[in-house]
Structures are given as structure tokens and as C-alpha cells.
Amino acid sequence: MSLLLNRSRFGNADNSGKTLSRVEAEALFQEWVLNPRLQLHMKQVAYLMKCWAIEKEQLDEAGQWRWEMAGLLHDADWDQWPEQHCKKIIEELERRNVDPEIIHAIASHGPNHFGVEPETNMDKMLFAFDELSGLVHAYSLMRPGGYDGMELKGVKKRLKEKSFAANVSREDISDACTRAGIGLDELISYIIAKQGDVK
Numbered sequence: 489m490s491l492l493l494n495r496s497r498f499g500n501a502d503n504s505g506k507t508l509s510r511v512e513a514e515a516l517f518q519e520w521v522l523n524p525r526l527q528l529h530m531k532q533v534a535y536l537m538k539c540w541a542i543e544k545e546q547l548d549e550a551g552q553w554r555w556e557m558a559g560l561l562h563d564a565d566w567d568q569w570p571e572q573h574c575k576k577i578i579e580e581l582e583r584r585n586v587d588p589e590i591i592h593a594i595a596s597h598g599p600n601h602f603g604v605e606p607e608t609n610m611d612k613m614l615f616a617f618d619e620l621s622g623l624v625h626a627y628s629l630m631r632p633g634g635y636d637g638m639e640l641k642g643v644k645k646r647l648k649e650k651s652f653a654a655n656v657s658r659e660d661i662s663d664a665c666t667r668a669g670i671g672l673d674e675l676i677s678y679i680i681a682k683q684g685d686v687k
């Protein structure tokens with residue numbers, strides 16, 4: 489099954505700056521994503537994106553929401569239409585006249601699957617958070633305290649165990665860090681510090 493999108497332009501430049509409202513985005517999320525585990529993953533990535541947009545990019549509220557929205561909806565079609573991932577959500581957001589940069593971030597969150605290169609910081613951080621967020625969460629589930637007391641070295645040990653969260657691509661993680669210009673340790677530490685806030 490190929491998920492290649494076979495295009496590199498998304499959305500319409502006339503829609504620059506346009507987003508869904510939070511109510512609209514959450515309604516789409518609830519309608520399309522039925523699996524609670526996937527819902528949690530998407531909320532976690534949305535939160536990481538929002539935190540990063542505030543703390544590292546120093547964006548205003550509108551900018552923060554653009555990053556958060558990309559995270560919240562990046563896997564919206566994975567649950568019910570895996571063979572159309574992420575074509576379906578892209579087309580839906582294009583139909584709804586969403587900012588092309590948000591659509592591009594979603595389209596490039598798996599360059600090795602969708603064939604679209606991450607370009608902006610938003611693109612690169614969505615790719616970087618996506619896979620690693622899942623591995624850190626899997627680790628939290630096997631710890632009695634969850635995220636409490638979680639350490640960088642524990643996550644790195646699991647990362648080296650090929651059988652742990654085996655569906656998480658180690659190659660994608662290191663590729664994403666390189667593209668984002670972020671050290672693996674920094675990225676893991678950031679996720680550990682934030683992700684436990686999402687329930």
C-alpha cells in the first residue's frame with residue numbers, strides 16, 4: 489500500500505492565515521477519530537506543538553493555534569481510512585480553505601511515507617514529535633509512576649531495544665532530529681517534561 493501523495497503543493501495561498509476554529513477542529517477530531525489511543529496520541533502531539541510554538545518559537549496566540557491544530561489533526565484519517573492516510577485529511581482541510589502551511593505540515597509529517605519534505609519549522613517539529621511521542625508514551629505505560637520520575641536514560645535504553653514499541657521507526661526519529669537541527673537528548677527531555685500533562 490503506497491501512501492505517496494505525489495504532489496508538493498497543498499492548499500491555496502489565498503487562505504494563508506485561515507484556520508478552523510477550535511470548536512470546528514475538535515468536532516472534526518471527534519467525528520473522524522474513534523480510537524481512544526489514537527485520540528490521546530494526537531492530543532499529545534498537539535500539546536507538544538503548542539508548547540514548542542510558545543516557548544521556542546515565541547509565536548502569538550494565532551501562531552500557537554496553527555501549530556496546535558496541525559498536531560491535533562495530523563492523523564485524523566488514520567483510524568477509519570488508513571489506506572487514505574494522510575490524503576483524506578489534506579483534502580478535507582483544502583476543502584475547508586485552511587492555511588496551506590498547516591496542510592503542508594500534515595502532508596510532510598512522514599516524509600518517508602508520503603514523499604513530502606518537511607520545510608518549515610512547523611513541518612519539522614511535527615515530524616520530530618510524532619514518532620518519538622509514541623515511544624515515550626509506551627514507556628510511560630510500563631512504568632508504575634507513568635511520567636513521574638521518568639529519565640532521559642530510561643527512554644534512550646528503550647530506544648535501543650528494537651523490540652520495544654517496534655512499530656516506531658528509529659530511522660525516522662534520527663532523520664527527524666537531523667532535519668530539525670535538534671539533539672535527540674533535547675527532544676526526548678522536552679517530551680518527558682511536557683507529555684504527562686495530557687490526560
Ligand SMILES: [Fe+2]
Nearest residue numbers: 529562563618
Ligand atoms: Fe502521529
